[in-house]
Amino acid sequence: MSEEQKLILDMLSEGKISVEEAQKLLENVGGQHPPKAEAGQEKRQQPRSIVENFVETLRSGLSNLNFSFGDVSRIVLEESHTGSFSSRQVELDLDVRNGSLRLEPSDDGSFHLDVIKRVNAGTREQAEEIVTGYKFAEYDGQSLKAGDTECRNLGNRVNISLRLRLPAGHVYSGRVISKNGAIDISGIDVNGISLSTVNGAVRAAKVNGAEVAAGTVNGSISLEGGLEQVEARTTNGSISLFNMAADSKVSLKTVNGRIKVQLPARGDIGFSVDARATSGTVRLEHSVLTDKFSVQRFGAGRKIEGTTANWDYAQNKISLYLRSVNGSIGIQELE
Numbered sequence: 001m002s003e004e005q006k007l008i009l010d011m012l013s014e015g016k017i018s019v020e021e022a023q024k025l026l027e028n029v030g031g032q033h034p035p036k037a038e039a040g041q042e043k044r045q046q047p048r049s050i051v052e053n054f055v056e057t058l059r060s061g062l063s064n065l066n067f068s069f070g071d072v073s074r075i076v077l078e079e080s081h082t083g084s085f086s087s088r089q090v091e092l093d094l095d096v097r098n099g100s101l102r103l104e105p106s107d108d109g110s111f112h113l114d115v116i117k118r119v120n121a122g123t124r125e126q127a128e129e130i131v132t133g134y135k136f137a138e139y140d141g142q143s144l145k146a147g148d149t150e151c152r153n154l155g156n157r158v159n160i161s162l163r164l165r166l167p168a169g170h171v172y173s174g175r176v177i178s179k180n181g182a183i184d185i186s187g188i189d190v191n192g193i194s195l196s197t198v199n200g201a202v203r204a205a206k207v208n209g210a211e212v213a214a215g216t217v218n219g220s221i222s223l224e225g226g227l228e229q230v231e232a233r234t235t236n237g238s239i240s241l242f243n244m245a246a247d248s249k250v251s252l253k254t255v256n257g258r259i260k261v262q263l264p265a266r267g268d269i270g271f272s273v274d275a276r277a278t279s280g281t282v283r284l285e286h287s288v289l290t291d292k293f294s295v296q297r298f299g300a301g302r303k304i305e306g307t308t309a310n311w312d313y314a315q316n317k318i319s320l321y322l323r324s325v326n327g328s329i330g331i332q333e334l335e
Contacts, residue, residue, distance in 0.1 A: 008022055008025045008026055008325070025255055025256070025325060025326070073120060073121065073122060074118040074120060075119045075120075075123070075127035076116065076119075077116075077117040077128065078114060079115045079117070079136065079137075080115070081113040081137050081139065081146075082110050082111065082112050082113070083110060083111055083139055084110045084111070084167070085111065085170055086141030086142065087170075088171060089142070089171050089191075090143065090144065090166075090171070090173070091142060091173055091174045092172055092174035092175070092176065092193070093145040093146075093147075093174050093175060094146050094164070094175070095146075095149055095175070095177045096161065096162060096179070096181065097152065098156070098159040098178075098180045099118075099148075100161045100181040100184070100200070101161070101164075101176055101178055101181065101182075101184070102162070102185075103176070103184070103185040103186070104165055104166070104186050105168060105187040105188060108167065109169075110167060111139075111144065111166050112165040113137055113139075113144070113162065113163070113164050113165075114164075115136045115137060115146060115161075115162060116160065116161040116162070117159075119131060120157045120158070121157075130154065130158065131158060135150055136148065136150070136160065143174075144164075146164070147160060147162070147177075148160040161181065166188050168188075170189070171190065171191045172189065172190050172191075173193050174192075174193060174194070175193070175194040175195075176193065176196070177196050178198070178200060179197070179199075180197075180200065182197065182200040183195050183201070183202045183203070184204075185204045185205075186204070186207065188207060189207075189208050189209045190208070190210075191209045191210050191211055192211040193212055194214075194215075195215070196214070196216070197215075197216045198218070199216075199218045201222070201237070202215070202216050202232075203221075203222045204225065205222075205225065206225050207223070207224070207227065208225050208226040210227070210228040211228070212227055212230050212231070213231045213232070214233075215232070216237060217234065217235045217236065218237065220240070220257070221240070222239075222242075223241050223242070224241075225244075226244065226245045227241075227243075227248060227250075228244075230248065230250045230251065230252075231251045231252075232251070234253075234255075235256065236255065238254065238257040238327070239253075239254050239260070240261075241260070241262070242262045242334070243264070244264075244318065246269060246316040247316050247317055247318070248317075248318050248319070250318070250321065250322075252322050252323070253324075254324050254325070255324075257327045259275075259322050259323075259327065259328075259329045259330070261320065261322065261329075261330070262332045262333065262335065263286060263332070263333065264318075265286060265333045266288070266316075267310075268310075269314060270308050270312075270313075270317045271289060271307065271308045271311070271317075271318050271320070272306075273289070273293060273304050273305065273307075274320065275305075275320060275322040275323075275331065276298070276324075277302050277324045278323075278324065278326070279301055279325060280301060280329065281328045282295050282303060282329045283295075283329070283331070284304060285332045286331055286333045288308075288333075289331065292306070304331070
């Protein structure tokens with residue numbers, strides 16, 4: 001099984017794409033159809049491949065997933081929380097099903113959290129009664145947890161979005177999850193944070209630190225800042241990475257979408273590039289790398305592989321691992 005097929009099947013097993021989408025994508029990366037029966041011959045059942053067996057195994061479970069979030073008569077309720085953190089390292093656990101999450105810097109030494117509750121009810125009094133008794137946020141000096149995990153027994157009657165302003169001087173880790181909404185983060189320092197959504201974009205701007213994992217299914221990913229270790233993955237959407245730390249390790253994967261990376265142009269940085277577009281082009285527009293790497297063909301796609309001559313002894317190193325099944329890859333000089 002090829003790497004591209006494994007990526008698609010991983011998305012399918014996690015419920016991130018439908019069976020039909022998976023079948024089409026598998027065909028695009030080299031799946032073969034069984035030969036047609038010759039005239040006069042009785043049609044024989046062809047043995048299933050491992051891919052077909054995997055798809056069929058997951059079909060019944062995935063076909064019951066319901067991603068319909070339409071609603072009427074939403075009453076909006078809000079609650080706010082303010083506090084401070086006693087430790088430099090702060091653990092975040094933000095988890096909502098059908099709402100957006102926005103994280104940005106605060107203008108003082110405290111955090112400020114707004115919980116926006118959209119309740120399916122006829123009146124405000126009825127909405128307040130529905131959410132009474134549920135806790136939507138809890139925090140101490142070292143952590144902050146917020147979301148709708150306690151009220152999920154209410155089904156789609158309550159949708160939660162979060163707006164969180166975070167103080168400078170802290171490093172934030174943990175997870176930020178939405179099942180059906182966008183994630184926007186700006187102006188904070190991180191170390192070991194996961195950003196994940198299903199139907200929505202993931203955007204991080206002016207974010208510095210290490211170990212950032214970003215994932216979505218139907219949406220784009222855009223990352224910008226001094227990031228040291230990045231792993232980003234989407235099914236239907238593009239991935240853009242602007243700027244990074246002088247020492248960084250980057251892995252970007254998409255099924256349907258392009259990848260765009262902007263790298264600093266410095267001769268003292270060693271570069272390692274492994275970029276493959278299965279059904280697309282690879283473009284290199286970088287003053288340092290253009291003379292050192294060449295685009296090669298493989299099947300219907302293009303690739304770039306190799307390291308610069310200074311890789312073994314360079315004080316700073318940037319490693320790129322880029323994969324697109326149906327889309328182009330562009331490596332450019334940082335503007």
